[in-house]
Amino acid sequence: MARAFHQQGVLVGLVTDWYAFDGKNSKQKAESRNILQGITFIASRLLGSRGQSGRAARCAGIPDELVHAFPLRSFLWKWRVRRLAAQGRSYEGYLETDTAFAKAVARLKLPPHDVFFGYSYASLEMLEVEKKRRVLTVVDQIDPGAVEFRHVAEEMGRHPEIAGPPPEFPAAYFDRNRREWELADIIIVNSEWSRQAIIKDGADPVKIEILPLAFEAEDGGRGAEGGPPISDLRSPISTPLRVLWLGQVNVRKGIHYLMAAARLLERENIQFDVVGPVGILPGAVSAAPRNMTFHGPVSRDRAAEWYRQSDVFVLPTLSDGFALTQLEALAHGLPVIATPNCGRVVEPGKTGFIVAPRDSQTLADAILKFAADRNLSASMAPACQEAVKAFSVSAYGRRLTAIIQPRL
Numbered sequence: 001m002a003r004a005f006h007q008q009g010v011l012v013g014l015v016t017d018w019y020a021f022d023g024k025n026s027k028q029k030a031e032s033r034n035i036l037q038g039i040t041f042i043a044s045r046l047l048g049s050r051g052q053s054g055r056a057a058r059c060a061g062i063p064d065e066l067v068h069a070f071p072l073r074s075f076l077w078k079w080r081v082r083r084l085a086a087q088g089r090s091y092e093g094y095l096e097t098d099t100a101f102a103k104a105v106a107r108l109k110l111p112p113h114d115v116f117f118g119y120s121y122a123s124l125e126m127l128e129v130e131k132k133r134r135v136l137t138v139v140d141q142i143d144p145g146a147v148e149f150r151h152v153a154e155e156m157g158r159h160p161e162i163a164g165p166p167p168e169f170p171a172a173y174f175d176r177n178r179r180e181w182e183l184a185d186i187i188i189v190n191s192e193w194s195r196q197a198i199i200k201d202g203a204d205p206v207k208i209e210i211l212p213l214a215f216e217a218e219d220g221g222r223g224a225e226g227g228p229p230i231s232d233l234r235s236p237i238s239t240p241l242r243v244l245w246l247g248q249v250n251v252r253k254g255i256h257y258l259m260a261a262a263r264l265l266e267r268e269n270i271q272f273d274v275v276g277p278v279g280i281l282p283g284a285v286s287a288a289p290r291n292m293t294f295h296g297p298v299s300r301d302r303a304a305e306w307y308r309q310s311d312v313f314v315l316p317t318l319s320d321g322f323a324l325t326q327l328e329a330l331a332h333g334l335p336v337i338a339t340p341n342c343g344r345v346v347e348p349g350k351t352g353f354i355v356a357p358r359d360s361q362t363l364a365d366a367i368l369k370f371a372a373d374r375n376l377s378a379s380m381a382p383a384c385q386e387a388v389k390a391f392s393v394s395a396y397g398r399r400l401t402a403i404i405q406p407r408l
Contacts, residue, residue: 001117001140004214004397006062012111017077017101019069020058070104077101091170098122098176115404120145124176127183136407139184141321144197146174148319152252155318162256162284178202185407188400190322191343197319209403212343213322214396217331217388240271241371244310244334246303247325249294250279254316254339260360261316261367263289268371275306307332311377312370317342318357331388333381337366345391351384 005011058064077097084093102118102125116130117138130137144151146169153166181187181203188211189195199205243262249255255274262272272292278285285294298306307313313329315338322343326336330345336352338345346352353366370376 001400003059003061004393004400005117006066007394008397008401010115010401011062011066012113013066013068014062015068015105015108017070017074018057019067019071021064021067021069022058068108070101073100073104088167091167091173094121095170095173095176099125102126114408118180120177120180121173124180124183127180131183136186136404137184138186138188138404139180140188141177141181141194141198141203142190143321144194144319145177146201147197148252148321149174151319155251159251159256161281163251163280174201181207186403188403191320193319193341193343194321211396211399211403212345212391213324213327214393215324215327215331215388215391216393217328240269241312241367241374242310243270243272243367243370244306244313244329245272245274245276245315246306246313246329247276247315247323248279249274249276252318253320254318254357255280256284257316257358257360257363258314259284259288259292261364262292264360264364265367265371266291268368270367270371273306273310275303303328304332307334310334312337312352312367314363314367315339315342316355316357316363327388327391330384333384335370335377335380335384337363345387347383347387351380351387 002014081093098121106125115136120141156166187207274294277297313334313336320342339357355362
């Protein structure tokens with residue numbers, strides 16, 4: 001997001017929790033900076049506070065003098081979230097640290113700006129300040145909100161043998177989210193699924209704009225540097241069809257429906273590889289069909305290897321605002337089978353197939369199409385790699401500017 005704004009020439013500041021500043025410019029980490037006047041100010045947070053790694057991060061394309069971070073407090077916030085998560089109080093930790101971050105940003109002396117852009121759950125206190133300044137306020141809703149939580153909780157209630165009983169609804173966490181919608185002039189969502197979800201929970205549909213996430217393929221959709229396209233590296237037809245799941249292994253993503261589909265296809269020459277951190281009960285894993293293997297979490301470079309050695313990517317998710325893994329798969333020339341609840345990326349019959357959520361039979365039928373025609377995956381590969389180009393950072397920035405500019 002910050003890079004997209006910077007490419008458009010409108011970024012005057014980025015506030016985040018953690019940032020890896022260039023050591024040569026360490027003086028730029030002072031509490032206040034002389035930042036050139038512009039039209040946009042951004043407050044954002046790393047996904048690290050959502051249980052991901054707190055690794056150092058930076059963007060070489062953004063001058064360090066435009067960035068402000070809270071490195072020490074960031075460590076404390078992440079530690080607090082992990083501690084509460086270990087006690088089964090994750091959302092309490094999110095609420096506490098999101099609030100602390102937004103209050104810290106609100107206390108900063110900010111550069112002159114006409115637009116504030118913040119992320120959901122961590123922007124409320126800044127929105128209150130910016131509304132008094134009559135600054136245009138934009139909130140990026142990172143997920144489908146309370147509707148998704150209830151959606152998944154209901155599913156867990158139906159299948160307690162998969163992940164145990166559902167957690168208690170975190171009312172205060174989502175109340176904060178709704179107050180952000182009320183203060184925002186524009187609410188950005190990344191899919192029609194998210195749009196419908198937050199409208200159902202009370203967001204004003206007039207404020208909502210759909211903007212799919214941006215993505216850049218790290219290897220340009222090729223194997224070894226200078227090597228043949230990924231589509232030329234697929235397994236021989238005599239080997240099993242390799243079906244890949246990559247990402248969090250949980251009820252929300254629909255792992256139990258893939259397990260049921262795999263069971264329907266046990267007599268076929270198909271191997272199911274489940275790659276990612278396992279968030280279901282050990283008993284559920286041990287009860288998986290014999291054609292399914294759980295590999296656990298892998299590093300980013302190993303993830304690329306899994307894309308390269310697979311034939312089709314599956315995402316039978318119940319709810320995702322926008323699943324970037326489907327774009328990663330397409331970038332590697334890998335057709336995708338997904339539900340409509342994760343952002344529309346797949347063009348049915350051209351770059352994969354769309355199946356209904358909670359429908360193992362339809363999911364199995366879609367997978368079987370690739371097993372019946374072992375050339376289908378390779379024939380779709382060029383269209384898959386071409387489709388990713390529509391999600392570039394520059395295209396994202398142009399769309400975002402076109403949403404904001406008429407409101408100024």
